[in-house]
Amino acid sequence: MKMPSPTRRHFIGGLLGSASFWLYSDHKVWADALAVGNAGPYAPRYFNKEEWRFLNAACERIYPTDAHGPGARGLGAPEFIDRQMDTAYGRGELWYMSGPFVSAPANLGYQLSLPPREVYRQGIAGADAYVRAHHDGRSFADLEAAEQTAVLKEFEHGEMALGAVPAHLLFEQLRQNTLEGVFSDPLYGGNKGLAGWTLLGFPGARADFMDWVNQEGAAYPFGPVSISGETA
């Protein structure tokens, strides 16, 4: 049985109530959109309500919805990140985390005592405080898309402290995890409907290219398959 594409469901879910929704409203889409309603939106386990709003907005600006298809939200990148927070990675258990923690030139790598989950906890609070101070009391998620992008650009190379986190480190964390969520196997909660892979033409877990070693530059013709066998 072919599962209805979760990407489409989420994507459409995002459009519900907007004018563009009606452009997609054939019967199948209706059914899919309703199914989303039944399943309910993903409820974050690690991030609190404010953090979750920030994360959704920031991920979407890093990997936006556009003519190519869904952005990070539709692909489930925020869900992916939330789920990663409760892994060895999120808890910093894959890293050397003994002190002393000293500041060093950037090229010598990460030197904070914070695991990813703390980078987000402190960084997002700091980022929202920073945005409120500079944007008449609004939080990041309440800014217009263009303003959000401008803020992220400031953070990207910014040294300002967001909590204990230098802005560029929060940005780097966000960018890396967003792209991981967009392009990893859907097993981890992102890449819904394999739409991240479809964009690039990556065939997922096929992992057998005996006949495609050299086809003189022709495009590989098969769509992606996930580890669980989902196709797109």
Add this chain to the structure above:
Amino acid sequence: MTTKKTDAIVIGAGWAGSILAKELTEAGLSVTILERGEDRATAVEGDYPTSIDELRGAIRHRLFQNLSQSTVTIRNTTDQVAVPYRRLAAFLPGEGVGGAGLHWSGVHFRVAPDDLALRTNVIAKYGKNFIPEGMNLQDYDVTYEELEPFFDKAEKVFGTSGEPYTIKGKVAGTGNPFAPDRSDAFPLPAMKDVYSASIFKKAAANVGYHPYSLPAANASAQYTNPYGVQMGPCNFCGYCSGYDCYMYSKASPNVNILPALRQDPKFTLITKAHVLKVDLDSDGKKATGVTYLDLRTNQEVQLKADLVIISAFQFHNVHLMLLSGIGEPYDPVKNTGTIGRNFVYQTITTSRAWLPSKQYTNLFVGAGGAGVAIDDFNSMNFDHGPLGFVGGSPVWVNQAGVKPIAAAIGGPGGKAPTWGEGYKDAMVETYRHSLTIDAHGSNMAYRDIYLDLDPTYKNAYGQPLLRMTFTWKDNDIRMNQYVVSKIEPIMKELGATRYALGTLHANDVFDTRRYQTTHLGGGAVMGADPKTSAINRYLQSWDVSNVFVIGASAFPQGMGYNPTGMVAALAYWAAYHIRTTYLKNPGPMVQA
């Protein structure tokens, strides 16, 4: 503390350790490998399709060293305070049975013979003044002719695919014309060239270079090696680097050696056994065995042995020597001691060509060892006289299978956005229509680049971490820039719509945040002079004669080629001399 006894202890179950353990059991010794990580089997770590998982594999580093227990500290210069390498990035040491040999790529070279006596050759050709101040250029004290049988043996064990140039002095194929003569063909024919490698091959030939298909420890056909173990044909799945090959096609200690060894009653493998130090007798001249921590019980165990093989990977080898007091630690100020001296790496930079939109490079197709290279600018294959630097780089298209997370994080390249608006368009173009060309070059040794024990940071067992003092030097930066300039004509010839050349820049410092290679070398180098080398030509410690130190730690300088072919040949070379000479009459094999 428990005490036990075996004839020989081998520290680490990677390539070097597995080869030594196999050879020593063949010689009739009881051999115990102590491996700090888990046991690993392709049926588990390589299980399809769950192993085809980039997040768990190459991104979260499933098979690599867990830095939370132990890492190194790094600084660029001696006046800095070194800080821990907290997250894996620049280099990716292995852990668990197979070591980095389980998750390597498989580019399987011999050596450029000139590199074995680089000091002698450079002086003969360009004079002593050609060597820059502060560069510790040295010879290996072993010749290619001496090593050839062991390169041959390693290729047969690994099931290496390749195209020869000459065999016994006669042209026998269309392989690398700069490659040294061979006693026999490769066990398997060369891997097929993927599309991007094939157009590189054509373009490089048109420019007047000498392209050849890379020798690869990826099996181009079904194969049974001399130990009776089998490999299946590689299907270019692209999951070599960072993964256990689910097709049993990539050579690994796990597939190519250990199945034979595990059946030998004289062989014991103890996993989760972290060796803390080699134990020495009261005058420090002989090893009595090792002390290891049983990570399952948290108990220290003393294992006694007549022979100790340190084969724990390049920098772990040096670390263990320093922790054990084998040899004199190197002091860069006084220029004395040898343990930690001549620590080297490799230079690598990547250039990219974008092709017209009707040409797809299908970057996800590939095998870790496959591709096409040129050696025109490697080793001493070109005239360095007017250039004023030592060393060189092979240049290649080595499309090992590019996966989407790594590609996305790396970004589309050139001046394209790395996120937000415009990012997707650029990523699509790069992922579907580009190819990359690497200059993968040498790195010389310098007086102030070295390894020692860190004064501050400790591992989970309370021992000082190893400290790396490392940065790029002018000689190697200029070498890289020169070789990359020679890529430009290829870019023009292969019909790129645009291209970006990647080079090192003057005054670049070593950046630990970006993957370069896991081809670290030196620190316990081989040579003829105990003042400038830690081990003799048989890889035997000058100071403690029943300790042999096997690995890229023996390289006096970083070469242009990938190291493992040379590591394996040195392992078989050392084993041969242990078996034929040392065991008959234990003691120093070369008089200091």
